[in-house]
Structures are given as structure tokens and as C-alpha cells.
Amino acid sequence: MKILIKGGFMVDPANEICSRQDILIEDGKVSRILAAGVVGTAAAAAEGHVDVRSHEVGLEETERVSAAAGIDIRNDSVEMPKTKVSPAVDAAADMVIDAAGRVVCPGFVDIHMHEDPVGEDGRIVSDERTAIFPCMLRMGVTTAIGGNCGSNACDPAKYLDLVDRDGAPVNVGMLAGHNYYRAKAGCTDKYAPASAEQIRRIGLGVREALAGGCLGVSYGIRYAPGMDLEEMTASARECAAAAGEGLPREGSQKVSGVGSRCERSGESAAGGSRCEGVQKAAGESLRSEKTLEMTGTVEAKAKRQHRFLLAAHIRDDTAQVFASAQEFMELGRRLGVRLQISHIGSMAGFGQMEEFLAMVETERAGGMDVACDCYPYDAFCTEIGATTYDDGWMERYRCGYDAVEMCGGRYKGQRLTKETFGEMRRDDPDALTVAHVMKSRDIEMALTAPGVMLGSDGILDHGQGHPRAAGAFPRLIASYVRTGKMGLYDAVARMTAVPAERLGLENKGRLSVGADADIVIFDPERIADRATFSEPLLAPVGIDYVLIGGEIAAKDGRVVNGRLGRAVRA
């Protein structure tokens, strides 16, 4: 299948391209980029490359540079420069997508998503009325990373196999959740430290997960406060070791043999049945062919020295956020590993953001490989039974019970009272809540700061939850770019090139020739999130096409092929 995307305004920060280009897709890859009009100096154009280094290309700026190059991205009737697309290319395409007046950019990469849903039938849950993956796809995400905040619903390496077997609505990468392996090692008390034997078993579990293709390790320190630095080091050391050796490792490839039990870490709703489903599915020898395939690439991978990511929902927020981040960064100091501080809006978004960002920046300047992600909302979402709501939370967030809204169940949409808070925490601890407690100024400061990328933190419970799962990405353009808080190029970078680089994904988040043809085509004037706290699944508007692997996965906000996504492995 050859698709020509014609006349669109290509924004590809990984390649520093912000100009009108035609893109030819063949066999799932970007096969040619054809300049339809080049932005930049005449000399640069003559040399055949564009030179737009500014990270401050906003809509107005885009319009200005477009005008300078004889392009009007808002005017569909503009004539294509005649010499640029050869009729031969046009004719050779099986399908031509007219992208005039549209932005064409790499599919969004969501570095922080929560779910790895498996149904009782052992298949990936992708029901459009309740599941998160169709929401991701409809908002332009083509690669989503699950297993964040220490949590996996089931063995993450097996989940990747399942994605390859069935296909998912989006490409899926996984982090190995430290808390998941902690629970598997028999730590039943989240407030108590792990024993030496348990720590050893956590390390072994993580080693297998990395060998099975996980992109790194995540910690939910907040959710298991008994975890100390020594325990965290056990899994961090596996990342450092695997990075040095390359993957896969001998003797650790038989992923289907891993883990006879399958608990979800932390405070879970899932129950055992869907875990059994994935066990059953993974019981089939899913990896045997893959393993053979992989051996050929061992050397290349070792040479590349993939650097696994350590991501953390750190121990505490508000006034304690500084010490909590320092605790996590100690892993970087000790092991030289790559760090990601998760969803900083809900950690430092209570008036600490300026100082927090300055602290992170100081560490970066000092050589620490650390970055952050954030979602563009001023309310966080977590289970009512989580440690977040342990005694003292109202003092920390300077709020009352009524700052918290229930996402589902008996009190859906209602603000809590002392009575209903107590009742729900006791009777339904896994129920999701939204706490409207962060400062929007802090969120804006985070999202526009250097080294901060967009991550949805998406999580749903039976189709209920926080609208970030279905709106975070378009919202960055609607609420930040169109209001002049951020340039379009900058926003696209934070949703594509920056997270892809962070995760070490060479063929995602960019439209280089040979890269996977995961592409979003949207109207920069119209794109907007529509999901709300009462209707968290509503699809955004203004996204014409989402392509995964060179095929159309979503069109005009509707999923047309929900099985194009594949596993993304380290």
C-alpha cells in the first residue's frame, strides 16, 4: 500500500522540519519526503534541507513563515508549486490524502499512560465505549507507554506478546512496574520495607521484564511508602546492567515461563480473571519465533547501548516534593541511569513549580539525565483508597472534602463529604476520584519549561475517569498553542520527538525516511479536546487522520482499524 500525503504543512521537530512537504508512505514506512515548498534561507533550500531551528514557531509564526515561502496553510485552494511533486509519484500512490491546510506530524508518543487492559477472554480490551486505547488513538496518540507509577495489571513482557498477537488500537510499549514485582515477591504491606530475599526477587523479575522488551522500570513510591533506596536500587541496577550489555540476554528470553502468579500491584480493582486470561494467552508459545528473529539483532542492540528509562511517581508532593525528587535522583547519582519524574503537575503544582523546575534544571546542568512529564489539567486522578488520601491530605492540598469528585459508582459526578469520603474509602477503595486541587499557573509553567514533555497519565475504570485519557494531546494545541502560550513546533516536539528520544525509540516520533509511518493529520485551527469530567471519553475534533504503520487507523475522530498497533520493545 502506497499512500501519498499531499500538500500538508509538515511539523517534524526531530528533523527540524517545519514546512510544506509531501510524504510518500510505502510498506508501513516513510519512503520519501518531497519538498512542496521550503521554509528557510535560499541557500538552505538550494542545499536541499530546511533550517528552522526555532522552537518558537507558533501558529502566527507558522503563518508568517508559510507566507514567506509562498504557502498559506489556511487556504485549501492554494496552488501547489508545480515542480515539486512529480506526476509519477502521484500516480504510483494507491491513495492520495489531500492535506492542504492541515498540519502533518509524527503520531503522538504518550510516555505516561497507565493501562494494560486484558479481558476475561485473554484479549486486549479495546471496546470503544470503555477502553483507553481507542481514546488514545482518537486523540492522535500512535504509541502509548503503559506500566507507569509502578503498576502493571499483568506480566508486562507477556502483555507485549499479546499486543503482537492480537494487534492493539495503538502501538504499546511497557515499563516494568517495580510495585508489581514487589507484590509478586510477597510484599503485602505497602508501608513495610521489603526483605533481602524479596529485594532479590524483585531484581530477578525486573531482569526478565527487560529481557522481554520492557523499555525501563517505573516506581510508585507514593503507593508503597515502605520502599527505600536500597530496594529501588535493586531494579535500577538491572536497568544499568542491561544497558551495558544490550538485549536480549542469554537464558532470559523464555518470557512465557515467567511468573506463575499474576497480581496487580498496589490497590487493584482488576480481580484474577483477566490475569488468568493473559496467562492462558501467554501459555501459547508466543515468543518462539520472535526470539529467533531477535538473536540477529543482539549485536546491533548492544552497540546502540539502549538506555532504559527509570520513571517514578515520587514519594510525596507539595512541600515534600523537593526531598522526594532528590531521593529518586539519588539513583541517577549512584548508577548514571536515565530518569523521568512523572506527572509533575500533581507533584509540584501547588505553588512549588517554579522552585521545583529550577532544582531539576540545576541537576540537568550538573550532568544528571533527568526529565519530566506533565498533563495539561489542574486536577489529578487516583483511587480513593490510595495512600494519596492517607491522613493529612486536606492540610497538604489546602482543601476540603468537596475538592474531590467521584468518577463513577454511586456518587459519580458528586463532590465528596466527610461521610461519603469515609464510606467510599472503606467500601470501594479502588474507585477513581478526581481532585481539583492544582494551580493552573503551575501547570502552564511546567508544560512550557525545558525538558518537560506531555504525558497523559491516562487511566480509566469502566469508561469513567479523568478526561486526560481522551483529551490531553489535542488540549495542548487548543489551550496552549492557539492561545499563544506555546509555539506549534514546540508543542509538537513535546508530544513526539522529545518523548521518543527519552524512550530511545528510533523509528517513532519522527518522519525520517525509513521511520515507521505513524502520522497525525490535523487542522491547527480546529483541533480541540472535548472530553470533560462528566464525559471523559468524548473524542476530540479537528483530527482528520491518524495513521499507524502506514495504514489509516482513525478518520475524523472515529476508529476505522483498531488492530494496527504493535508492541514496541527496547
Ligand SMILES: [Zn+2]
Ligand atoms: Zn502516578
